[in-house]
Amino acid sequence: MAAFAPLEAGDPSQAGPYRIVGRLGSGGMGRVYLARSPGGRTVAVKVVREELADDPGFRRRFAREVEAAQRVTGFFTAAVVDAAPEADPPWLATAYVPGLSLTEAVAAHGAWPEQPVLTLGTALAEALEAIHSAEVVHRDLKPSNVLLADDGPRVIDFGISVAADDTKLTLTGTAVGTPGYMPPEQLVGRDVGPAGDVFALGAVLVYAVTGSGPFAGGAAHGVAYRVVHEEPNLSHVPVRLADVVARCLAKDPKQRPSVPELVDKLGQLSAARPTEGVISGSGWLPAPVATEVTRIQATPLPEPATGTVPLTAPPAGAPPAAEQSPAGGVSRTAVDTAAIGPAPAAGLLAPPPQPVSAGRLLGLPRRHALIGLAVAAVLAVLAATLLLPDGLPDGDQSNAQGNEPIAAAKELAFQELWSYEEDPAGPPLIVDGKVYFGDQGGTLHALDTAGGTQMWKYDGLQGARPVTIADGAVYAFSGATGALHSVDADTGDRRWSFKIDDASTGAAPKGTEYGITNVAAAKKTVYLLTLPWPKGQPALYALDAETGEELWNRPVSPGLSTALTVADGVIYCGLGGKDYENYLYALDADTGDQLWRIKTGGSNRGKVTSLSVAERTVYFGSEEGTFYAADASSGEVRWKYQSKSKDAEWNGPPLVADGVVYASVKARFNTDDSAGRVYAFTASSGKRLWEFGTTGAASPPVLTGGALHFSDAGTLRALDPRTGKSLGEAPLTTGTDPLLTISGDRAYFDGGDGRLHAGRISLTES
Structure with a gap:
């Protein structure tokens, strides 16, 4: 069972702002440390091995993995707290909580009964759904990467995950993963997508309910052969569960169930005995495992030494005990291990998390907040550590x-x-070591973050500013000309431009002038909202991100478009303004058809000014002072808060x-x-x-x-x-x-x- 251990000579004393207080473990990417933030928060810090840090290709992958990780959010998400891909060596920090791996639990206490496995499976399926919605594929889901806490399981170890939308950064020709849990297509070197994670989930559930994998053990090459050529052994799997995992373990990825289908099916099976599907305390776990988790939570953590904790490397003039690294990097020092104390017997340790409401069920057809359970997926390159937030x-x-x-x-x-x-002309965007911004004169700039050196500039946008970056392209629009430009993020070369006057303007009367007000991009599609003048109706356009070709356009509610974002196949936008009612709309991202809308105010008041989507919930605020949380699927308002001041306006996307x-x-x-x-x-x-x-x-x-x-x-x-x-x-x-x-x-x-x-x-x- 894993434990934190005292620091040794040569271990870092600090990574960026985090004071390192103990060792947690190590993996292929590097070593994981227990650390504290300046505000006293406990985190886990992954410090990358020097030989990997010297590889420019690895650094690019690391930066992309961090960016992908930050796209995954959820109520139970173990968020990436901080990262320094450009530091020497690179590091990443995440929130930290106690846990026991599924491998350790089964090895110590044996196979699980069917009901806890159904609860486990529902949670893991919802976790994969959240991960895949961020266009990330795990590639190494296995029992040791499932960590158990009293409020549900967490998926960890995305050290070999690859953002699904960036195949250029895949380790070409390399089969990464663990035999017995890797899908056949991965073992033979073919492309691996979300269906590969479905295969791994089926194998994990077989392990949990039988104590061994579906393809037995032994030498890796023998296991791999059985995965590719033989049928799984499901003879000891309960019938209800066997029907589900058999489909997950199909050789052909197309024959496997989708993740949403798994969530529903496992949820229905788990809900057949709903009182046992409740995550409340550690009651969802088998009794001996729950006892062990409780014991782990009770073990205290080491305290950091007092003193200055800079956000980056300590300033000049700091005591010479530590060897300083570049800004944001890692400081190394000789360690007084007596200050840490002996390593305890229990595993990944932290104060107990807050209990989860007894009303939060796993597996009901209505999917609750567990969609983020395993989203330690955000740990793009973090190996073998359970991470979750400190309790509020x-x-x-x-x-x-x-x-x-x-x-x-x-x-x-x-x-x-x-x-x-x-x-x-607008807030700069920071991506992959570059600063992108448009100036008041209409030039788009790309600068190096390290020294502000100009990398390229793009002229002729007449007051444009970059509004988003996706798939290696910067999108900027010129309000004066009604044109959207796609610019290569690395070179500054124009990929294409799209002028509203050249579009199929069926959404408004011919001859109406247009200006672009909002732009968003997702899954190879760019969406833009237009504001026509002097009269006419705004339109929503969908463009092919590669070519700029118009896919479709739809008229939308009259008035000013005030907010726009895209998540999980849905476009969310705020529309309204003078003489018009104000609403938040949800539209189908493939067609532009309206799914639902929420009224946010009458004419002249109530425009949506703050908007973001996380954990199947839309969070948004309006200019009349009300903040809302609504179900992303149905538009049902879950809660709202009214600001005390009538002059209050919610400002920018909520976090x-x-x-x-x-x-x-x-x-x-x-x-x-x-x-x-x-x-x-x-x-x-x-x-x-x-x-x-x-x-x-x-x-x-x-x-x-x-x-x-x-x-x-x-x-x-x-x-x-x-x-x-x-x-x-x-x-x-x-x-x-x-x-x-x-x-x-x-x-x-x-x-x-x-x-x-x-x-x-x-x-x-x-």
Whole structure:
């Protein structure tokens, strides 16, 4: 059984802002450490092996895996807290909780009864559904990569996962995975998609219910031969379950059930005895396994040493005990192992997570929040560690002004690294080591994040700004010309442009002028909303991302389009404005047909100004001060919150992480100085956990370095995400509302002086 162990000489003492306090384990990618953030949060940090870090191809894969991981969210998601793909060596940090692997549980306590296996299978199927919806394929789902906690299982080890939309980065000709759980197509070197994970899930369930895999054991080549050529041994699998896993283990990927089909089928079987399908405490686990999990949770963690904890490498003048690495990297030092204490007997340890409501069922036809259960999938390259959020304190932890001190005082600092002489027209985008932004003159720029060196520029967009990046393309539109441009993200070459006047304008009267207001991209399709003038009706267009060819267009509700995003095959957009009713619409991404709509306000009030989708839930806020959480499938409003101020407007996309929704409001007309707020809500129920009063308009919050960061009237602020208490503040500009983007420990913003500024954030103990 895994255990954390004391640090040894040569082990890192710090990775970025995280103070490393113990060893957790190691894998093919590197070693995993137990660490603490400056705010006291326990995390697991994966430090990549030096020989891999020296491979430029690996670094590209690592960066892409981190990006893919961040697309996976959910109530039970073990979020990627932080990462530094460009550090030397690269590292990744995730939330951390205790757990026992399925391999350890079966080896110690034997095969499981059918009912817990059905509950397990439903949760794992929902996890795969969430993973695949982010266009990620696991490729190595096996019992040792299923970790068990009292609130459900978690899938771990995405060290060899590959983003499904980036086959260029696949390890060509290499069969990665574990014989006995790898599908036949993977063993013979063919392409592996989501159906490969379905095969692995079937094999995992056979192992859980019988104690051995469906193709027996022995030498790897013998197991692989049986997987490809022989039928699985299901003789000891209960009949109901055998029917399901037999289909999962079909040789032909096309004959296997889809993941949504599995969720429904396993859910129906599990719900046949619903009181045993409840995840409440550890009751869903077999009794001896539940006892072991409880024991693991009770084992205390080591405490980090006190002192300065910089967000990046310590500044010049720091004590010479540690060998400094490049910014954001890893510091190594001789370790006082006595400060850590002996390794306990139990496994992956952390304070017990919050209990899950007895009303949360696994396996009912209506799929509950367990879609994110195994989404430690977000650990793109993290091997062999269970990661989940720290529990939030119970009760109303509101702090209206957010000024109460915490136990250890903090100091937030911003150190400028470079500036670039162009004035951004919108918040910059940061992807794969490049900064993309459009300037006020209509030129699109790509800069190197390290030094601000120009990589390329693209002229002639007349006030354009980049609105999204997907599949290696930057999409920018010119409101003046009504044209959308697709630009190669690496070279700056134009791939194509699409002008609304050239489109099949069946959505509005001929001769109507058009402007583009919103753009989103997903699954090789680009969607754009247009605003016609002087009269006519807005239209939604779908374009082929490779060619720019129009696929279809649909008229949409009159008024201004105010928000647009695409998730899980559905387009979500806010429409309305002067003289029109305001709604959030859900439209089929393949056809543009309306699925449902939610009214958010009457004419002149209620436009959707804040929108994101996570865990089959749409979170959005409107300009009349109401924040909503709605079922993404049906449009049923699950909960809503009304801001205290009538002048409040929800600002920018809300952040959903670790089962918490973070969102900001600003004063709509600047008539109410008290309207500015940052809020934290429980994602499932809408319970307000805390609120923080701001001086001005708060930018959308970002979680990085274990703290919640946002701009407040030109001041950068950091809050404890658990309590909403201030961790520090640092001046950015003399302006009141900079266009701010935070990525890792870097902040990029317009300084109100005609320049783009970039600098490093650090949070230290004072």
